[in-house]
Amino acid sequence: MRDPNSIALPGVIPVKIDVSDPASVSAAEAHCGDVTLLINNAGIARVNAGALDPALIDSAREIFETNFYGVIRVSQSFAPVLSANGGGAIINVLSDATWFARPMLTAYSAAKSAAWGFTNALRIELRESGTQVLALHVGFMATDLTKGLEIEKSDPRQVAAHALEALEDGREEVLADEQSNVVKRSLSTEQAYDLKPPAMA
Ligand SMILES: NC(=O)c1ccc[n+]([C@@H]2O[C@H](COP(=O)([O-])OP(=O)(O)OC[C@H]3O[C@@H](n4cnc5c(N)ncnc54)[C@H](OP(=O)(O)O)[C@@H]3O)[C@@H](O)[C@H]2O)c1
Numbered sequence: 096m097r098d099p100n101s102i103a104l105p106g107v108i109p110v111k112i113d114v115s116d117p118a119s120v121s122a123a124e125a126h127c128g129d130v131t132l133l134i135n136n137a138g139i140a141r142v143n144a145g146a147l148d149p150a151l152i153d154s155a156r157e158i159f160e161t162n163f164y165g166v167i168r169v170s171q172s173f174a175p176v177l178s179a180n181g182g183g184a185i186i187n188v189l190s191d192a193t194w195f196a197r198p199m200l201t202a203y204s205a206a207k208s209a210a211w212g213f214t215n216a217l218r219i220e221l222r223e224s225g226t227q228v229l230a231l232h233v234g235f236m237a238t239d240l241t242k243g244l245e246i247e248k249s250d251p252r253q254v255a256a257h258a259l260e261a262l263e264d265g266r267e268e269v270l271a272d273e274q275s276n277v278v279k280r281s282l283s284t285e286q287a288y289d290l291k292p293p294a295m296a
Contacts, residue, residue, distance in 0.1 A: 096137070112137075114165030124172045131183035132262075133173045135166045138188065140240055145198040155202035162206035167213055174221060182225025184262055187214045191234040191275040194282060195289045218267060229267055231258045234274030 096102065099109035112123040114137045139161050141154040148154075166187060177183035193211045196204035211230060218228035235241055237248040254271040261269035270276045281288040 112169075114169050115160045117168060120168050120172050124176060127173075128176060129180065130173060130176050131180050132186070133169065133177060133183070134186045134188065135169055136186075136188045137165055137169075138162050138240075140200065140203045142199050143201060146201045148201075151202055155205065158202045158206045159209070162203070163209045163213070166210050170213075170217055174217075174224070174226065177226045178221075178224035182227070184227040184229060185217070185221070186229045186231055186258055186262065187211075189214070189230050189232045191232060191272075191278045193232055195278045195292065197292075227262065227265065227267070229258065229262055229269060231261075231269050231271060232275040232279065233271040234278075236272075 096109065097111060097113050099111045102109040110123050110126050111119065113119040114135075139158060141158055143151050143154050170185060170187075173185075177185070187210060189211055190204075190207045192200060192204040193207040196208075214228060214230045218230075221228055231254070233249065233254050235244065235246055235248040236251045236254055238251055241248055249272045257271040258269055270279055278288045
């Protein structure tokens with residue numbers, strides 16, 4: 096969140112952070128020495144004409160800066176803080192797009208797949224310091240990002256509740272809605288979702 100003034104919740108101390116800016120991430124880390132739970136939620140999406148869109152490379156660079164390099168940057172910065180505070184946990188907010196690329200979201204999907212790979216490596220590495228790393232996958236949610244999209248969306252409050260429940264259960268991956276379950280379950284079948292998506296997907 097880049098504008099702390101946009102948050103007015105009792106008991107919450109907003110801290111400015113731009114995950115695409117190393118100096119901003121370091122400054123946030125310096126302010127937050129008591130962190131025990133890091134949620135890499137910051138994310139952007141850009142719609143392209145498809146995989147052959149000449150603008151795709153520029154979009155991909157922009158998206159990767161936040162959705163992939165941002166996750167790496169913030170995780171690397173806060174991992175020592177979590178470790179110093181007893182281990183704690185990281186939740187990386189991913190997507191059903193981790194395993195299924197809609198052409199108009201080619202770059203977004205690629206960035207989520209990349210972030211999933213990073214999450215899996217991070218999990219193994221941070222076991223040593225007792226930091227639990229949870230990947231949260233979810234299909235469309237009703238947030239600002241999807242405003243105006245006429246499609247079924249889940250309630251982000253329920254998604255957050257599922258994620259926290261999974262964290263408390265010591266899990267490492269949570270599929271927070273039916274869509275992400277359907278996509279992941281299909282991967283080992285001949286009709287895998289990424290190979291033969293339903294017409295409306
Ligand atoms: N909505 C969906 O259908 C859906 C589905 C699956 C996964 N996700 C994932 O869920 C996460 C949250 O998305 P959302 O749906 O809540 O989107 P959103 O309503 O657009 O919110 C995105 C949030 O990310 C922050 N952000 C973006 N770039 C940032 C940066 N460089 N540094 C710091 N903060 C930054 C934004 O803060 P600013 O106020 O600074 O812009 C905003 O708070 C994302 O990772 C997204 O990919 C969303």
